[in-house]
Amino acid sequence: MQDRDRALARVFVRLADTLIDDFDIVEFLHELCTDVVQLVGAETAGVMLADSRGGLRLLASSEERMRVLEVFELQSKQGPCLDAYRTHQTVAATVAEGERLWPNFAAYAAELGFRHMCAVPLQLRDVTIGALNLFRAPDEHFAEADLEIAQAMAKVAVTGLLQRRTIGEGNAISAQLRTALQSRIAIEQAKGVLAEYLNVSVDDAFVYLRDHARNSNRKLTELARDVANKRVDASAFTAPRAPRAVP
Amino acid sequence: MGDQERRSRILTAIGGPNTVVRPDEVALGICHFAVEYLAASGCAVTLMGRPPAVEVLAVAGRNADEVAELQFTLGEGPCLDAFLAGSPTYAVDLVNRGGRWPMFSTQAAGLGVMAEFSLPLQVGSAPVGVLDLSREEPGMLSDDHLADALTAADIVTDAVLMLQGASEGSELAKLLDLAGQDRMVVHQAAGMVSAQLDVTVTDALATLRGAAFRSSRSIYEVAVDVVDRRMRFRD
Incomplete structure (x- = not known):
């Protein structure tokens, strides 16, 4: 409880x-x-x-x-x-x-x-x-x-x-939902990039991504975009604190 | 109105789902749609590699060409910001509140353009271009017009990504449908392939589609092989 x-x-x-x-x-x-x-x-x-x-x-x-x-x-x-x-x-x-x-x-x-x-x-x-x-x-x-x-x-x-607010004046819901879905895709792309660079599974790559975002005090999506566009060096990613077993 | 309904209405407006077969034709249809139905004075679709590699794919309306070119000549403008940030950028009043792009605002206003709305054409993190709408009076687009414009940007994105490698006589509606069905694993695989080949994730997506097409499999099946490391791409 x-x-x-x-x-x-x-x-x-x-x-x-x-x-x-x-x-x-x-x-x-x-x-x-x-x-x-x-x-x-x-x-x-x-x-x-x-x-x-x-x-x-x-x-x-x-x-x-x-x-x-x-x-x-x-x-x-x-x-x-x-x-x-x-x-x-x-x-x-x-x-x-x-x-x-x-x-x-x-x-x-x-x-x-x-x-x-x-x-x-x-x-x-x-x-x-x-x-x-x-x-x-x-x-x-x-x-x-x-x-x-x-x-x-x-x-x-x-x-x-x-x-959620997009840049500028617009806050129409359609724009916000679309941006949210794009964010999600960017995260998946970043998981793939990291999985390849770090030689881990895509499942584990998410943990690396999330931990790095937290440790560097960055927004998950922003970091994901940078990773997917290769603006972040993969060596910056350290092993997650508690690696998760993948069944 | 539902988004799906919006999409089919726009596809019908640009000449029916089956009659258009090249990305530039789809883009041109979208530009005319924007001028006719979204109260835009001009509309342009620009494809962009890493700046400054740009190609104006289609334009319609007054001064759309000039406004698009201006941004690349000056190296500033909402279109470039939308491309770099990967999010819609709205310049609702270029004359009074265009300070973010001083040169562009002045020169666009000289052409009579008072507001500019730039929507990135993108899948996830890597935009392939921008859809630009201009208006000759200041003010934000209505929610309804904005929703249409965003859906139009999706259609152009799908057309650009799907039609480049499509075989002659492919049906647009079918191809566009396919573009929308990419599951998460496809985007993960695109990320992996982009690292393997050192290309953008958008190019990696095209590579996956090509591999699927050549092996007569779905992009989903190919993506699963990549993610499970049964398949890799090399330079």
């Missing part, structure tokens, strides 16, 4: 930070997802946004392992996220129900050991811009109270997305 309280406190602090600082939206949502996992009781959480090409794109997740990212990405075609986005309603299902509704997607989720899934629409006034997606491994349904917390966290995510 104490962990939950702490996670909740962190969410409030971060939400307040979005008002003051020029903050990094992908980093904000990555950390929010990590807290949502604790608050709701789940294995993994991700935020997906609609893009102009008609699909849902992963913007941030609590976990960066490629295998896990794919459980979100597969939903550009089918899955609870897409349904939540299209129907503007919260969707919750067991893997068995999922296998009927979204066969390809649910089979993959089951393979990763997930038994329950839910998705909450991200809503901005009357427009749905994406969804917050959660997966749970133990055989426990997402209860009404869990879904309420997830819905509250979806509102926090939208608030963060709205705070």
